[in-house]
Amino acid sequence: MRLSNWGALFICPKFLLEYGKGDYMGTKSNKNISGVIGAIGAVGGLITAVTPLVEKAIDNAQNKPTEKIDTKVIIPELYRKGFPIDLEQAEELLTERGLKVSKSKLRMKEADPKYRDYEDTQVIDSNPKQGAKVKVGTTVCLRYITAEVIEESQKIFDDDVRIKQEAKEQKAAEKQEKKERLKESVSETMDSAKSGLGKIFKKDRKAIEAEKGETIDE
Numbered sequence: 001m002r003l004s005n006w007g008a009l010f011i012c013p014k015f016l017l018e019y020g021k022g023d024y025m026g027t028k029s030n031k032n033i034s035g036v037i038g039a040i041g042a043v044g045g046l047i048t049a050v051t052p053l054v055e056k057a058i059d060n061a062q063n064k065p066t067e068k069i070d071t072k073v074i075i076p077e078l079y080r081k082g083f084p085i086d087l088e089q090a091e092e093l094l095t096e097r098g099l100k101v102s103k104s105k106l107r108m109k110e111a112d113p114k115y116r117d118y119e120d121t122q123v124i125d126s127n128p129k130q131g132a133k134v135k136v137g138t139t140v141c142l143r144y145i146t147a148e149v150i151e152e153s154q155k156i157f158d159d160d161v162r163i164k165q166e167a168k169e170q171k172a173a174e175k176q177e178k179k180e181r182l183k184e185s186v187s188e189t190m191d192s193a194k195s196g197l198g199k200i201f202k203k204d205r206k207a208i209e210a211e212k213g214e215t216i217d218e
Contacts, residue, residue: 071136073097078123078130078142087121087144098136106145111152113160120147 076097077083078090085093091101106115106124118124125143128134 072133073099073136075099075126075128075130075132075134075140078126080130084119084122086119087123087142090123090126090142090144094140094142099134100137100139102139102141104141104143106143106149108149108152111149111156113153113157115145115150115153116157118145118150118153120150121145 076093078085078093087103094101115124121144123142123144127141127143128138134140
């Protein structure tokens with residue numbers, strides 16, 4: 001980029017005004033005119049000397065790459081399995097990264113057996129999710145669990161275990177009962193078969209004895 005000496009056009013009138021006062025027809029006037037001419041020459045030389053430095057500064061400013069400031073951060077791990085983090089710890093991790101925090105606790109109806117071993121105020125989820133890259137100043141909503149929900153979750157788990165155990169015992173009892181009934185049925189069938197066979201043998205014996213003329217007592 002090149003600069004012209006147009007700046008002198010704005011500087012010269014000031015010198016003319018300062019040095020041109022008085023009678024231009026006299027000696028004083030001649031001295032003033034000489035002074036003005038000398039001043040103009042000095043200004044021109046100054047502009048000539050300064051211009052390259054100004055041009056270089058402008059060129060450097062234009063060619064200097066604009067540095068991009070990374071205004072995004074990554075949401076840290078807040079609910080990794082086996083590494084529980086409570087609400088206070090999570091809030092500290094987020095705020096030190098320039099993020100804002102809002103909180104949302106689980107409702108009682110959201111109790112679930114999987115939460116029975118969790119800790120009070122443990123963070124279980126977030127929005128945006130952990131690992132997401134967001135702008136500084138973004139609000140991250142933390143979902144956490146309370147002692148009441150944990151207790152309810154344990155109760156649900158215990159009830160499920162009890163119901164399953166009762167169902168198992170009921171099934172075993174029904175199976176045993178069915179087995180007993182089958183055993184009784186088989187026993188009755190065998191007794192009936194034995195009785196039938198005894199009558200058949202007795203009848204056949206009577207027939208044989210009758211043929212021989214013998215009488216068999218009942």
